[in-house]
Amino acid sequence: MAGTTLAEVMTELAGLEDPKARAVNERHGDDHGVNLGKLRALAKRLRTQQELARQLWATGDTAARLLALLVCRPKAFDRDELDAMLREARTPKVHDWLVNYAVKKNPHAEELRQAWFTDPDPVVASAGWALTTERVAKKPEGLDLPGLLDVVESEMKDAPDRLQWAMNHCLAQIGIEHPEHRARALEIGERLEVLKDYPTPPGCTSPFAPVWIDEMVRRRESV
CATH class of the missing domain: 1.25.40 (Serine Threonine Protein Phosphatase 5, Tetratricopeptide repeat)
Structure with missing residues (x-):
């Protein structure tokens, strides 16, 4: 699915919204309602797309940021970019995935x-x-x-x-x-x-x- 637009992905994410999943996630401090299994399946279809990852992150939406961390190229981020991203990552799951899926694999x-x-x-x-x-x-x-x-x-x-x-x-x-x-x-x-x-x-x-x-x-x- 290379070349997929941000608007298309955000529409698909909106369609995955599940009130029950949101209720469970919010108990853990995470403000999104997307089942993580479905999020990973979407990421698998999208494959690695660094520019899309940056666009998804820039939305500020928690589900979009989690998806960004699944489709990003960890070594493509520079030091200051990761530092800024971490300071913006306030929900526990985004913070955890950023550290584990991007920072740990980055040369910085x-x-x-x-x-x-x-x-x-x-x-x-x-x-x-x-x-x-x-x-x-x-x-x-x-x-x-x-x-x-x-x-x-x-x-x-x-x-x-x-x-x-x-x-x-x-x-x-x-x-x-x-x-x-x-x-x-x-x-x-x-x-x-x-x-x-x-x-x-x-x-x-x-x-x-x-x-x-x-x-x-x-x-x-x-x-």
Whole structure:
């Protein structure tokens, strides 16, 4: 479907609007009513179209921005473009997909990680922490893991929700991936009790760091 116009795509997105899907999404802070499976099917038909992706993003519409991130060419964005996009991405799903589907695959990812990590905007900082968590798991060389644990220990308890969630994920990942820091990660998690009472569906792992760490380590050791 190369050459599809923005108007045509927006009309198709409007046709996918589902009040039930919107109700579910809005409970998670996402203001759109498109089933994500149908959104992915549309993206598969459109294939990669970078200019269309930019046009979709510029609409400001959440469903359109999610579609943009599915049809974009991640390496085609420059650093300042991604920085501006992140600062505009206020709904959780758009923020998450932007980081995971575009930024992580972009050559400026490490530069942006360092810039965002200490940003005064907690939503922007949470993206820096998400990118740091990726490095903790896949490329920890050069990271100051004890220093990261120091920041988590002093700031996670009172951090705004999205930043707190990102810090907690980093804490858990350090404990899972790095046995030499596991005892301290468990101790910090137990003492701060962040997400200890988070409702967890049956069959899912709790986001409470000590439980999360123990469960993932147990799974790996049982293989």
